[in-house]
Amino acid sequence: MMLTVQNLTAGYGTAQVLHGADLTLDQGRAVAVLGRNGVGKTTFVHALMGLVRPSSGSIRLAGRELSGLDTRRIARLGVRIVPQGRRVFRSLTVAETLEISRSPGEWTVERVYQIFPALAARRRHRGDQLSGGEQEMLAIGRALLGNPRLLLLDEPSEGLAPRLVEELGVVLAGLRATGISVVLVEQNLRLALEVADEVRCMVKGRFVYGAAAGEFAGDGAAIAAYLGVGS
Amino acid sequence: MRAILAAAVLAAMPFVLGAYQLSLLTGGLAYGLMAASLALLVGHAGLPSLGHAAFLGVGAYAAGLTAKHLSESAVVQLGAAVLAGVVFALVTGWFAVRTRGFFFLMFTLAIGEIAVQAATRSGRVTGGDNGLSGIPVSTLFGLETAMPYVVVFYWWALAVVAAGFAVLAAVRRGPLGAAIAGTRENEARMAAFGYSVPGVRLAAVTVAGAVCAAGGALVAQKDTFVAPTHLGVGVSVLLLVMVLLGGRDSLAGPALAAVGLIALRDVTSGALGDKWLLVEGALFVLCVYLLPEGLAGLWRKRARAA
Numbered sequence: 001m002m003l004t005v006q007n008l009t010a011g012y013g014t015a016q017v018l019h020g021a022d023l024t025l026d027q028g029r030a031v032a033v034l035g036r037n038g039v040g041k042t043t044f045v046h047a048l049m050g051l052v053r054p055s056s057g058s059i060r061l062a063g064r065e066l067s068g069l070d071t072r073r074i075a076r077l078g079v080r081i082v083p084q085g086r087r088v089f090r091s092l093t094v095a096e097t098l099e100i101s102r103s104p105g106e107w108t109v110e111r112v113y114q115i116f117p118a119l120a121a122r123r124r125h126r127g128d129q130l131s132g133g134e135q136e137m138l139a140i141g142r143a144l145l146g147n148p149r150l151l152l153l154d155e156p157s158e159g160l161a162p163r164l165v166e167e168l169g170v171v172l173a174g175l176r177a178t179g180i181s182v183v184l185v186e187q188n189l190r191l192a193l194e195v196a197d198e199v200r201c202m203v204k205g206r207f208v209y210g211a212a213a214g215e216f217a218g219d220g221a222a223i224a225a226y227l228g229v230g231s
Numbered sequence: 232m233r234a235i236l237a238a239a240v241l242a243a244m245p246f247v248l249g250a251y252q253l254s255l256l257t258g259g260l261a262y263g264l265m266a267a268s269l270a271l272l273v274g275h276a277g278l279p280s281l282g283h284a285a286f287l288g289v290g291a292y293a294a295g296l297t298a299k300h301l302s303e304s305a306v307v308q309l310g311a312a313v314l315a316g317v318v319f320a321l322v323t324g325w326f327a328v329r330t331r332g333f334f335f336l337m338f339t340l341a342i343g344e345i346a347v348q349a350a351t352r353s354g355r356v357t358g359g360d361n362g363l364s365g366i367p368v369s370t371l372f373g374l375e376t377a378m379p380y381v382v383v384f385y386w387w388a389l390a391v392v393a394a395g396f397a398v399l400a401a402v403r404r405g406p407l408g409a410a411i412a413g414t415r416e417n418e419a420r421m422a423a424f425g426y427s428v429p430g431v432r433l434a435a436v437t438v439a440g441a442v443c444a445a446g447g448a449l450v451a452q453k454d455t456f457v458a459p460t461h462l463g464v465g466v467s468v469l470l471l472v473m474v475l476l477g478g479r480d481s482l483a484g485p486a487l488a489a490v491g492l493i494a495l496r497d498v499t500s501g502a503l504g505d506k507w508l509l510v511e512g513a514l515f516v517l518c519v520y521l522l523p524e525g526l527a528g529l530w531r532k533r534a535r536a537a
Binding site: 049051070071072075076080081083087089090091092096097099100101103142146 | 406409410412413416417419420422423424425426427428
């Protein structure tokens with residue numbers, strides 16, 4: 001098992017957000033974490049990355065306990081996050097950002113330019129001169145250059161044009177074949193179902209539903225219950 | 232290209248200027264290098280230091296003591312100064328980079344004042360309050376026997392300053408510079424890449440400290456004298472003023488501001504005595520209002536307009 005999360009609780013100050021989340025994920029598999037706004041999806045991936053300190057529970061990456069480690073140690077163990085809102089470095093160029101994100105492994109700067117040709121064309125441009133779609137590509141590219149075993153994506157489709165979301169889906173769906181395990185937090189159901197093997201739905205800081213992606217796609221009642229009508 | 236042109240023009244200055252102005256320019260260049268090293272911290276790393284003069288002083292004392300007790304060679308003294316700067320940066324920086332913003336400001340202020348006290352109290356080595364005097368004139372590859380010393384020393388200083396600028400520019404453009412800028416913009420993101428934020432910052436402090444110490448060596452060699460005030464907050468503030476006047480996101484800007492400020496101080500202090508500080512203060516206030524990006528902002532604005 002690549003990732004095993006057991007009874008994870010976390011929060012901010014006195015506000016507890018995660019109330020005992022459990023999740024397992026095999027190597028080379030992708031799980032979509034779905035749920036309405038405010039149920040704790042972002043807190044969940046932040047806890048995995050050490051950006052929020054878990055108050056109890058366990059997170060094991062290939063058997064190694066991550067809970068309690070700081071973000072840098074977790075990153076060194078092979079976890080990368082594509083944060084919500086991309087958070088690219090405004091003053092660094094595309095080439096500089098990719099340069100400082102490199103760790104040894106299969107992913108190279110050239111390979112990132114291959115899957116995102118738009119970035120190659122903008123390599124001398126600063127982060128704040130890129131479009132939202134290009135920033136998303138840069139955020140994903142720099143995460144891949146860390147050659148992670150576990151990739152966390154927090155709402156990558158947010159604010160992107162439908163055509164770009166489709167392109168993104170193709171790239172992300174292709175990642176599983178490389179052996180990376182993916183945790184994808186998404187509001188866009190189509191993208192989630194295209195990328196993920198499995199779906200977990202979160203309600204009030206807990207996973208209450210789990211199914212294969214295909215099964216969830218056909219379960220109108222579950223979709224309505226966990227995502228609200230129209231999603 | 233522009234850097235080479237500037238170096239060529241500066242190298243020709245001995246044929247234009249008299250001995251006094253040349254000596255003044257030598258000091259201006261040394262301060263320019265030290266201001267540029269501070270700009271790496273303030274602008275690039277986002278670490279506003281109020282104790283940068285400590286590196287000037289450490290370099291100056293190291294060079295002066297080496298001159299008195301070990302070697303009269305300017306190169307050996309420079310090496311000793313840079314080494315001392317690196318050691319001082321690693322020891323004080325290890326603690327300093329774990330603070331940020333206002334606390335970094337206070338911490339570096341404290342380091343500077345501790346350095347002043349250390350220099351004042353260890354009189355037998357440093358000359359205490361009276362400063363380190365009797366530093367012998369350094370030898371410069373024997374060239375000083377063939378030409379006027381002030382000219383040879385000017386070229387030596389220019390070479391050191393050019394090398395220091397090359398180091399600063401290379402660091403800023405290279406991967407370390409990108410990582411330093413990354414820690415300024417978003418610490419959490421850099422940690423999420425597996426970077427040690429204190430480690431990257433310590434590298435920035437060490438580069439800036441070593442380069443500043445080289446400038447300190449030039450000060451000691453030029454004046455053949457070092458005083459504890461060289462380490463103090465007064466000089467640190469002067470360096471900060473140079474950075475703010477020149478533009479903190481630039482190397483050439485602070486250097487230009489340094490040369491200008493040293494020249495201005497020479498003119499106004501002759502005419503006004505201590506009151507020249509009033510002129511400097513007024514100028515500073517004006518510049519902060521009119522040139523928020525410093526002198527560097529001026530030519531950037533022109534580049535944007537063109």
